[in-house]
Every structure is written in structure tokens, then in C-alpha cells.
Amino acid sequence: MRLLIINILLLFSTQVWSQTDLGIGLVSIDFDDKTILKFYSDTSATEPKKVVEFFDDRSINSWNINDLDKQKEWLKPEVLWLDYFAFTFRCLNKTDRWFQIIVNNETEKTYWLKKTDSTKFKNWEEYLKDMFGVERLSSYPQKIMTEPIENSKEIEYQGTDCFVVKSMKGDWIEIMTPDYCDEIFTDSKTPIKSGWIKWRKGEELIINYFTTS
Structure with missing residues (x-):
């Protein structure tokens, strides 16, 4: 319950501002x-x-x-x-x-x-790499790809999004599933060692991030 409440608070702080200029x-x-x-x-x-x-x-x-x-x-x-x-x-x-x-x-x-x-x-890469976790927006569904390009191979994933950021390349971030996700979400059946999703679309933030558990 504590995690859910925290996530709701942080979802508000990131989703509401998604249209604001991302800056540098x-x-x-x-x-x-x-x-x-x-x-x-x-x-x-x-x-x-x-x-x-x-x-x-x-x-x-x-x-x-x-x-x-x-x-x-x-x-x-x-x-x-x-x-x-x-x-x-x-x-x-x-x-x-x-x-x-x-x-x-x-x-x-x-x-x-x-x-x-x-x-x-x-910068955004340094900041997102420090976050406890990130997830894809339900309002902007996207696949997890093997490479940071549109036509790369999709990685099949089942379960709740619970990722950390390893690196960034332009509009893409490289993600992985940390060990603590297994303790939080029992439905994370397909851990990701390395995958890519988009974190921005122009000046729009298209992920949620969480500063703490």
C-alpha cells in the first residue's frame, strides 16, 4: 500500500508535466x-x-x-x-x-x-539513471526493442513495468529489470537485461519515473 501511494504521488508529478518543455x-x-x-x-x-x-x-x-x-x-x-x-x-x-x-x-x-x-x-540521462524506476505510459503504448531503432526486434515482456535506466541514446533509453522488482511485483516473469524504449517524443515526456520506492 505504501508503494502504491508513493507511486500515485509521483505519477502525478511526472504525468501532469509531460507537455512542458523538457529543457536541457x-x-x-x-x-x-x-x-x-x-x-x-x-x-x-x-x-x-x-x-x-x-x-x-x-x-x-x-x-x-x-x-x-x-x-x-x-x-x-x-x-x-x-x-x-x-x-x-x-x-x-x-x-x-x-x-x-x-x-x-x-x-x-x-x-x-x-x-x-x-x-x-x-542532464536527463544522468537524472533518469538515478531514479528508482521508470515505466512506459499507458497513454503512449510502446514495445521494448533490442536496439534503439524503430525496426529492431521486439523483446516480449510480461508483467508490470519496473525498470531502471542504463544509458540514453537520443530519444531512446536502455532499460533493465533490477532485482528488487521481483520483490515488489510478483508478476515480473520476464526480466529484461537490456532493452530500449523511447523516453521522449519531441518535448513530451512519454515515461513515468519514480524517485524512490
Whole structure:
């Protein structure tokens, strides 16, 4: 039941944003109770448009954001899951000192965020390889192929999708079935050692990913 609830939450965070520009990668925030994030309209601005401040919320035994309900009116990032230290934005551009990030995946509103020790950039390959698991979208059915080309041989697969990402080649990701999938899903009868599916179609994300079990 715990896994199901977590998956529902994470499905929401990935599927809802599937139409948003994928950008060049993602920026994750390594936050604590002293973290203050300032969002600027452009790199020449002297005053931030928005400010997010974290604090130690003893009532929930976790870090939290001041005025979170109000902040959520404009703040709809790729992932916002403070209990699991997950606070991630899609990144459109980066310079030596700045990231241009999508702060609202519904409206595609962007701001600029200064690079600090707490901002960690990963391209999509690095990010997806760090995920607990990925699965194909039911709304975008696709076969598992032996090679990252359309007319390669199909790999027959039965059971619930539960894969990790080994590598990426353009619009394709190489997947495999980790051992822990057998413990979670008893119907995974045909483990994949190496197969390929598409993770994107243009700027559309066509897989779900899960940050944790």
C-alpha cells in the first residue's frame, strides 16, 4: 500500500508535466532549514521576483517552506516532495553563474536562479539513471526493442513495468529489470537485461519515473 501511494504521488508529478518543455536537464536543490532561494526575472535584475525560505518544521519533523500554500500558487516545479528532499526544476539554459528554470510546469513560467553549492544540475540521462524506476505510459503504448531503432526486434515482456535506466541514446533509453522488482511485483516473469524504449517524443515526456520506492 505504501508503494502504491508513493507511486500515485509521483505519477502525478511526472504525468501532469509531460507537455512542458523538457529543457536541457534538471536542477535539484540540496536544501536544509537555512536555505533561501531567490528567483530573478533575468540575470541583470538586482532584486528577486520571488523568494522561497525553508525552515525546520517541528510539527511535521521535516523541513518546510514558509507560506507554502501561498508559494504553491506560482511554484509548481518538476518535483516538490520535501519529506524525501526532492525539489527539482526543469532547466532551459545555464551559464557560468545562472540557471534558467521552469518554476511552474503548468504555465511554463521561468525565472533565473543563481548557481550555488545547493543547486545541482544533471542532464536527463544522468537524472533518469538515478531514479528508482521508470515505466512506459499507458497513454503512449510502446514495445521494448533490442536496439534503439524503430525496426529492431521486439523483446516480449510480461508483467508490470519496473525498470531502471542504463544509458540514453537520443530519444531512446536502455532499460533493465533490477532485482528488487521481483520483490515488489510478483508478476515480473520476464526480466529484461537490456532493452530500449523511447523516453521522449519531441518535448513530451512519454515515461513515468519514480524517485524512490
